[in-house]
Amino acid sequence: MHTFSRADFERFGQLYDIEFRFPAIQGDTSADDHIVARGEVTEHSLASGFRFTFSSLQVLEAYESVSCGHAPLLALIVLDGTVELTLGSVEHVLTPGTAVSMQLHPDYPLQAYQPAQKHLEIVALAFDPRGASLGHVSPSLHGLTTLPRVPLRKWDVPVALKELLQTYAGLTMTGVQKDLVLEGLALQLAGLGLGGEEHESPHVPVVPVQQRQRLELVRQHLEFTPDHHHTLKDLADMAAMSPSGLRAKFRAMYGVPVFDYRRKCRLRLAKHYLEQGFSVEQSANKLGYTHATNFSTAFRREFGFSPRQCTVGH
Template identity: 35%
Template sequence: MNPASYPPSQSAAPLAARRLTVADFTTYEHRYHLTHRFPSLPKRHCPHGGCMVAEGHIGECQPWRDLQLVGSDLNVYHTYETLAREDAPGHVSIIVMLEGCAELRLGDRHCSLTPGNGVLLAYAGAQRLSARHIAGQRVRAVNLTVLEQALEEDPRLASLTPLMQARGGLWSLSVSNGLCQSLAEWLSSRAQGAAALLQSEGLALQLLSQALATHDPSRPPPPSRHAEAPIASFRDHRLLERVRNHLDSHPGDAHSLQTLAELACMSPSSLREKFRQTYGQPIFDYLRERRLALAYQLLREGESVQQVATQVGYRHATNFATAFRQRYGVAPRDVE
């Protein structure tokens, strides 16, 4: 059984967090042939792209030509969506989620990524590819992208080429606990130069090895359960989105499972299970993360601890302070 998340390495001091605005996200678009959408940030409320979307760090390295290893460790304050542009090159990606959750779509297939799980993605350029990262959570993930050209030139990767010829797809990927721990350590590593390159090469080889072991070259690999048979129907997804949007818009309100189930037109037990399966965490865990992420943002803007506690739904500032310290490792009064 996978843990709820793979903790960062304790052997090194945390990497300095960086505030990432809409404009910062835009700088990645040309390099990776993608676009971003920020559904909760209308342009009129975000002049010149200055609104902060997330805070943390993104690490990039190129183990060798036509391969890119990207690690993200972000506190997400506003939901954002990433979409592949029409000129995006064909590629195979191996994505591993260490903390938080994300939604991935390729054509009519859907996959919810949760901690300790991976996905093997083959993008042939003919289908719509998008990812969604919801607000109110910490997301730690690693993505290894191999361009189609590398698949053709490296005989070791030949068995992945049929995935491209089949017009792409999504497959679940088994990732060992040991590799997840190594990826978590890499995310928080301060290694530089040759040491950093060797570390990234080793991780890239391990990820590729697990992808090759998962894929049987004699037949297409079985699709993931989430990709082909999600527990929630299309109608359910729309209703779950209604609930999640309601929580995003009213994080400070008192919510009960019964009233949320009525909003979703489901029984309380169905809502509890389908929300967890779709978004990778229990519904009230999601609400707590959303409240604390909003609290962190408000504290950064200078509001008092008591004001923030009330706004995010805590009746007592002491309870809020305890939950905040458990989540971020610092007291609310120490946020700068």
């Protein structure tokens, strides 16, 4: 079993564009040797461009990470323990047997919080064709290189696959045999992580594929930056459509008007602020509401309870 200090985490972060934060020892420049975790971390890079990272740790000090790198597809699978993830206004708590998949991009940093816990076991799978050593990406993986932005998607790991991942550490395979098994696992996880088009309505086929990809960029932009000022013209320019075309096609694609979707994203972010201890007035101001009463009305309509109920206990 290895020990991992703050300096060890920071060296790992430099390799993969991850910033680590340690709330209990933040600002203490003499704490580089402070032990944060014990356990094992192993990596396996495959010729196809997939990279596995298996982590089995006892987390002694809670830590945060902010990933600012790039990967067309990233999947995080929790086999044991708890991880809290935030991407824009989207938050998920991962427990054993759950996973998330997304497209990692520097514009939308992925934040993760790992509380102190006896056993945290995580599998991270990243795919980037730039890491492929075969000279080209296999045809079955080519679609991953041209994906529109993949939203943060939570999903359940099939029991059989979870058990296989858990027993990986005990496997004695080496060389080509190990690579083939890991390639198979990577393809299964990638397929499950992409999932279906959850946001689409039954009328989506009337929207051409290229327009659907641009609409998804707009949706993601609204979801990740709900506190920004968005105009219909700016969003239409992003989608390379007229304002009327964006309104019609966004509703056909997602079943909700574009600014109703933005409002929902704003209110989800406001709920997060309230749960973090900000007042109703502060949360309203952060989201651009001029009057807290208008914010409270919209919040109650969306969630069925008043924003002040979120502040109880803070």
